[in-house]
Amino acid sequence: MSPTSTSVSTYTRTQTATYLTDVVMGAIADILSDLKIDVTVLYRDWKQDEAAIAAWIEEGSLQQVVLECHQPNGTVAPIIEFPVAYTETGKGNATFTADRAALARYRAKLERVPSGTTYGLICTFRKARTPQTGWGPTTRASTDGLKSLKFGTLGSAPHAAVSMRYLH
């Protein structure tokens, strides 16, 4: 038997959280830009939101990030959900992937929204979370009557993956 060797890279939960946070935040920024919704607040609060989402993914508390679009007539649509699925044991040699090309194609199909539409970012949790600056209790808008379309996996990392669901 000839000698063999293997090389296994191991990654940390922090790296998983950092990567998936970028994927989610980047997707939200691109979607809002595509919909011509004012992103001033998103840009202003970026570091704070980035830190919060990363911390919650790292501790495994984040269930999903929800992007709600509030139209001037009171309609809340579309709603875009980014559920996080965790691999409890971790996959030490798994890779980091993001399907940004597919997202770009998908974005082109999003329904336009009226001028003056604003947005809200909401996080839901699967277990107790660590409090983060700038985030407080709120309630989600109803999704009753909205049609749901699954985008599929948006990004994956060794300890978790994030997908996207479009409700309109």
Add this chain to the structure above:
Amino acid sequence: MQRHRQVAAAPQRRASETWDAIAELVVATLDRSPHIVASDVTAAMAAASTVGRVLVAGGHLDKHALVLVADPVYLNITTVSGVSATNLDEDLGPVPGGATSTDWTIHLPTPDPVGDAVRSAVSGVPHLSANEPPGESTSKSAMSEQASVLNLDALAQRAQERK
């Protein structure tokens, strides 16, 4: 003096941290010049930071370079994301040539769908531009036609430097 620097983004750095690393590289390069005030460079990079983070997080800087034009420096900066970022051989030291620079402009890319946000962010800010950087017209034409984003001349130069 064509140069290309790659900066490790996620999962090594968050988007805001990646932008900070890019800013430090630009500031360090221009700080060598007695004609350029470092605080002006820091202010320009800070003004661009809001859209800079978005360019990083969306993966846009992986493909579309930020270009620092400060004759004789012509510096393309791109990011690297994913597994490649974890084993990237980074060189974030000051780029040679900055000591003799007098004027400088940072050209930000304007990819869809964040191009309007970039143009808005740099509007009226000294030393920031959302226009195509000057020079390298041949390679720029090729970039447009092929939707490519790397400055091929810069990569060739980098390869030459390593020989």
